[in-house]
Amino acid sequence: MKLDHVELLHVAIPLVTPFRTSFGTMTTKDTFLLHVVTDEAEGWSEFAADPEPLYCSEYVSGAETVIRDFLLPRVAALPELTTAALGPAMAKIKGHELAKAALETAVLDAELRAHDMSLATYLGSVHDRVPAGVSVGIKDSVPELLDDVERYLAEGYVRIKLKIEPGWDVAPVRAVRERFGDELPLQVDANTAYTLADAEHLRRLDEFGLLLVEEPLEENNLHAHALLQRRISTPVCLDESLHNARDTAAAIAMDACRVVNIKPARVGGYLEARRVHDVAAAHGVAAWCGGMLETGIGRAPNLALAALPGCTLPGDTSASSRYFAEDVTEPFVLADGHLVVPRGPGIGVTPLPDVLRRVTTSRRGLFGS
Numbered sequence: 001m002k003l004d005h006v007e008l009l010h011v012a013i014p015l016v017t018p019f020r021t022s023f024g025t026m027t028t029k030d031t032f033l034l035h036v037v038t039d040e041a042e043g044w045s046e047f048a049a050d051p052e053p054l055y056c057s058e059y060v061s062g063a064e065t066v067i068r069d070f071l072l073p074r075v076a077a078l079p080e081l082t083t084a085a086l087g088p089a090m091a092k093i094k095g096h097e098l099a100k101a102a103l104e105t106a107v108l109d110a111e112l113r114a115h116d117m118s119l120a121t122y123l124g125s126v127h128d129r130v131p132a133g134v135s136v137g138i139k140d141s142v143p144e145l146l147d148d149v150e151r152y153l154a155e156g157y158v159r160i161k162l163k164i165e166p167g168w169d170v171a172p173v174r175a176v177r178e179r180f181g182d183e184l185p186l187q188v189d190a191n192t193a194y195t196l197a198d199a200e201h202l203r204r205l206d207e208f209g210l211l212l213v214e215e216p217l218e219e220n221n222l223h224a225h226a227l228l229q230r231r232i233s234t235p236v237c238l239d240e241s242l243h244n245a246r247d248t249a250a251a252i253a254m255d256a257c258r259v260v261n262i263k264p265a266r267v268g269g270y271l272e273a274r275r276v277h278d279v280a281a282a283h284g285v286a287a288w289c290g291g292m293l294e295t296g297i298g299r300a301p302n303l304a305l306a307a308l309p310g311c312t313l314p315g316d317t318s319a320s321s322r323y324f325a326e327d328v329t330e331p332f333v334l335a336d337g338h339l340v341v342p343r344g345p346g347i348g349v350t351p352l353p354d355v356l357r358r359v360t361t362s363r364r365g366l367f368g369s
């Protein structure tokens with residue numbers, strides 16, 4: 001393929017309900033979409049992080065600069081544009097996995113469309129639909145939390161994840177167990193809110209039979225997570241600390257994680273996400289597809305990943321209605337607790353022009369006409 005032009009569209013979409021985590025409260029999905037146009041096909045992607053570097057070091061305006069000034073010039077210089085050539089072309093730029101993922105995914109979408117192949121087929125997805133879990137934010141009170149969980153279970157979600165932080169951990173978990181029983185698939189996510197000094201406190205979660213505790217300690221501190229795992233029986237799952245397949249192999253080897261959260265954006269795109277999946281599967285370690293409150297443009301490709309054979313736990317890939325009154329794509333709707341894996345060419349979805357126009361706050365050309 002030959003690159004013709006690349007456009008960046010800032011979008012702002014209100015969340016149906018504020019989403020509070022240990023690192024902040026989100027009320028709007030505020031990010032950008034990339035639109036890549038080649039001589040053969042067009043592709044779309046979504047930048048996964050937020051305007052502020054609270055979840056990870058990357059953020060919206062920084063990623064825009066990185067893509068425009070450092071990634072695109074290298075990609076545009078390729079004699080032939082293919083997804084396979086992107087990784088090597090971008091390798092000298094350190095880090096910035098989420099920015100790289102946005103560019104790679106838009107090119108991959110275009111390349112797959114040119115070949116009339118779905119991302120699900122390309123990755124080797126083995127399921128037509130995947131079970132949907134839901135990530136429930138920190139609330140002001142336990143009754144409020146129980147109402148939310150009840151509503152999600154009534155909608156059909158098959159697994160509940162509670163966001164936790166110091167002061168909001170054992171009590172909400174106990175309340176959810178008492179109300180909804182021991183059989184409910186339940187897990188927690190601390191987003192790095194604890195330290196190893198909290199090990200005895202975190203051990204109190206062991207009695208609740210959780211599927212996992214996600215990223216309890218500092219980002220990238222695999223050693224501390226391994227020491228914690230020796231002191232608790234709840235399986236440790238890593239999110240923020242895993243940036244590629246090599247990290248994942250190291251974390252598994254040192255028993256710093258017994259479950260892997262795969263966020264394609266966090267590991268630089270779907271090619272590396274597939275490798276992370278393969279490392280976990282080769283070790284017999286369960287994996288699942290995480291989420292970043294994506295619009296349909298980001299969710300569609302995540303569903304293809306969630307349908308890989310090694311993604312044996314329900315993901316955070318929830319229905320459009322869990323996030324937005326109106327998604328930028330045709331909405332993803334829960335049926336019997338599952339979402340259908342898109343099977344059209346590329347990521348299988350495109351933005352709805354009317355909605356896109358309404359949610360776009362600015363657009364600029366990053367390359368070409």
Ligand code: OSB
Nearest residue numbers: 055135191290291292293294316
């Ligand atoms: O840690 O998994 C996380 C959302 C934004 C940033 C980080 C995380 C999350 C979620 C929500 O937990 C997942 C989703 O529903 O997309």
Ligand code: MG
Nearest residue numbers: 189214215239
């Ligand atoms: Mg997480």
